[in-house]
Amino acid sequence: MKLQFEVQKVEKHTKARLGKIIYQGKVYETPMFMPVGTQATVKTLSPEEVMDTKAGIILANTYHLWLRPGEDIVSLAGGLHAFMNYPGPILTDSGGYQVFSLAKNKKKDILEEGVAFKSHIDGKKLFLTPELSIQIQNKLDSDIAMSFDECPPAKAGYDYLKASVLRTLRWAERGKKAHQNPNQMLFGIVQGGAYEDLRKLSATKTVQMDFDGYSIGGVANDHESKEDMYKAIDYSIPYLPHDKLRYLMGIGEPIDLIEGVIRGVDLFDCVSPTRLARHGHAMTSQGKINLKNAKYKKDFTPISRTCDCYACKHYTKAYIHHLISCDETFGARLLSIHNIRFLVSLMEQIRVAIKNDTLCEFRDAFVKDYYGEKYE
Numbered sequence: 001m002k003l004q005f006e007v008q009k010v011e012k013h014t015k016a017r018l019g020k021i022i023y024q025g026k027v028y029e030t031p032m033f034m035p036v037g038t039q040a041t042v043k044t045l046s047p048e049e050v051m052d053t054k055a056g057i058i059l060a061n062t063y064h065l066w067l068r069p070g071e072d073i074v075s076l077a078g079g080l081h082a083f084m085n086y087p088g089p090i091l092t093d094s095g096g097y098q099v100f101s102l103a104k105n106k107k108k109d110i111l112e113e114g115v116a117f118k119s120h121i122d123g124k125k126l127f128l129t130p131e132l133s134i135q136i137q138n139k140l141d142s143d144i145a146m147s148f149d150e151c152p153p154a155k156a157g158y159d160y161l162k163a164s165v166l167r168t169l170r171w172a173e174r175g176k177k178a179h180q181n182p183n184q185m186l187f188g189i190v191q192g193g194a195y196e197d198l199r200k201l202s203a204t205k206t207v208q209m210d211f212d213g214y215s216i217g218g219v220a221n222d223h224e225s226k227e228d229m230y231k232a233i234d235y236s237i238p239y240l241p242h243d244k245l246r247y248l249m250g251i252g253e254p255i256d257l258i259e260g261v262i263r264g265v266d267l268f269d270c271v272s273p274t275r276l277a278r279h280g281h282a283m284t285s286q287g288k289i290n291l292k293n294a295k296y297k298k299d300f301t302p303i304s305r306t307c308d309c310y311a312c313k314h315y316t317k318a319y320i321h322h323l324i325s326c327d328e329t330f331g332a333r334l335l336s337i338h339n340i341r342f343l344v345s346l347m348e349q350i351r352v353a354i355k356n357d358t359l360c361e362f363r364d365a366f367v368k369d370y371y372g373e374k375y376e
Contacts, residue, residue, distance in 0.1 A: 002185050002212065003089055003143055005030075005245050005266075012357045015237065015264035016350075021056070021245075023089045023143065028056035029351055030245070031261045033252070033343040034091065034269040039064050040074070040084040042340070043274045044333040047086045052310060053341040054348075056088055057144070059269050062136050063095030063128075067121060071139040079141030091269075092142040094133045094175075094189075097220075097250070100151040110150060112167070130175035138181040145179070146215065147172045149189040154221035154228070161193045165202045176209055185212035187247060190236045193218060194228035199235035213245035216265070220250025230259060237264040254283070254346060254370055258363045261350050273343055277335030280324040283342040287370050291335070296321040309341035310334075 001024075009018040019030040035042050035050060038061040042050050050058060060080055065071060077083040080090050099108065099115050108117035114129030130148040137145035149168040152161055172188050179186050188211035192198030206214065216236045219229045233248065240246055245267060248260045252270025260268060276283065280292040282303045289296075289303075302312040303320070311320070311334035323331025346366075353362035367373065 002183060005213070005243075007243060009354065011354045011359055014262045014359055016261045016354045016359050017264060017266060018351055018354045019245075019266055021089065024087075026088075028089065030266040031257075031347050031350055031354075032056050032267055033257065033347050034059055034267060035273065035340050036061075036269055036271045037084070037086075038271070039068070040080060042336070043278070044329060044336050045274075045340075047084065049310070049333075049337055050086070050340070051088065053337060054344050055340060057091055057267070058086060058088065059091050059093060060084070060140070060142065061095070061098060062092050062133060062140070062146075063098035065092075065140060066095065066128075066136050067119060071136045075139040075141070079139075081141070089143045091144040092137045092140055092146065093249075094137070094146040094148040095128060096133070096146075096149045097151050099128055110167075112170075114148075115150075130171040131178040134175045134178040134186075135180075138179065138184065141181065142184060144185045144187060144213065145181070146187050147175045147189050147211070149191060149217055151218065151221070152191070152193070154193075154218075154224045156193065158193075158195060158198075161191075161195060161198055165192050165198050169202065169205050172206060172211075173209060176211070187211055187213040187215050187245075189215045189217045189249075190240075191218045192232070192235070194231040194235075196231075196235045199232060200239060203236050203239035207239060207241060211244075213247060214240045215247040215249050217249050219248060220270075226256070229256065230263070233260060233263045233265065240264075252343065254343070255363075255367060257343070257346060258350060258359075258366065261354075262359060262363070273339030274332075274336045277339050278332045280331070280335070281339075282320075282335055283339050285366075285369050287372065291317060291321045291324055291331075293321075303335075303338050304342075307338065307341065307345070309338045311338040 003023040007019045021028040034057045036059045074083045116127050133148035150164045152164045188206040190202045192202045247267040248265045252272035284304050296317040299317040353359040
């Protein structure tokens with residue numbers, strides 16, 4: 001049975017929405033941050049550790065699982081839930097972003113039929129189509145599958161973006177026809193850069209295909225400005241249905257989560273909490289700190305006294321500094337637990353602010369503490 005979504009409240013002063021996802025008898029509240037488990041694992045963490053952070057939906061990656069171990073192996077295991085032992089909801093991306101970002105030597109041929117490129121692992125020639133992406137996701141048996149789209153460069157010109165939007169629309173229609181998993185939601189993806197008319201075109205035409213939910217893509221490219229990101233959201237949201245989930249892809253910076261919620265987004269994902277952890281960084285209410293720094297060698301306090309995560313309850317900055325300095329995996333694990341919990345907790349606080357109609361005040365206070373500056 002497909003997961004169900006309900007909007008419970010829209011904040012008085014913004015477009016922020018409080019909602020709930022009902023999945024196998026359990027309720028998951030939105031707005032929500034979703035940790036990324038690219039290769040059917042959230043890096044360094046067990047499923048139990050991920051669940052202890054109070055995370056809900058997690059992501060897995062179609063492109064990577066297609067190459068290793070292969071969708072047929074996952075299907076034989078009983079689908080992603082059984083394969084990776086995660087009982088909560090799982091979303092799979094389409095593989096489109098990885099095709100455009102990881103293809104060996106960045107060489108790829110974008111054709112009407114699909115994309116020809118070389119594997120980032122061994123250089124093997126591959127060809128991914130909208131139909132194949134959906135077929136792989138059907139076999140992975142995730143709860144939410146994503147349409148296959150083109151991820152154009154952040155600085156692509158208008159003409160290129162328009163052609164890309166039209167191609168993505170044709171791919172979305174083909175992928176929807178190929179979708180054969182009745183228990184799996186399928187999301188359409190809105191593209192169009194920072195151009196208002198292209199976002200409107202992409203959103204209205206995608207909505208006409210009647211997907212189960214909608215994503216705003218093209219906002220997590222390497223050179224995307226915040227101004228363009230917020231424009232992309234503002235130009236897309238008005239054309240998306242009120243009663244369906246809205247997902248901003250690849251975003252995990254705290255201020256962007258808050259601004260996305262203010263603009264009407266329900267779901268977010270990013271690799272940032274675990275990536276930062278592997279480099280020794282911890283997210284705190286006072287901003288990011290680098291536990292590699294020598295000043296933490298004798299700091300026997302937790303990462304945060306107000307955090308309720310496993311790492312903060314049981315270990316000190318001095319111990320984690322030691323682990324990171326020695327390149328011990330346990331250090332990255334503890335920081336991953338903490339950083340995921342930080343973003344999940346941030347979303348909990350955002351939900352309370354929506355309930356109280358005080359989200360803008362919450363944003364201003366958070367920015368002052370986290371970034372050390374006044375919000376403008």
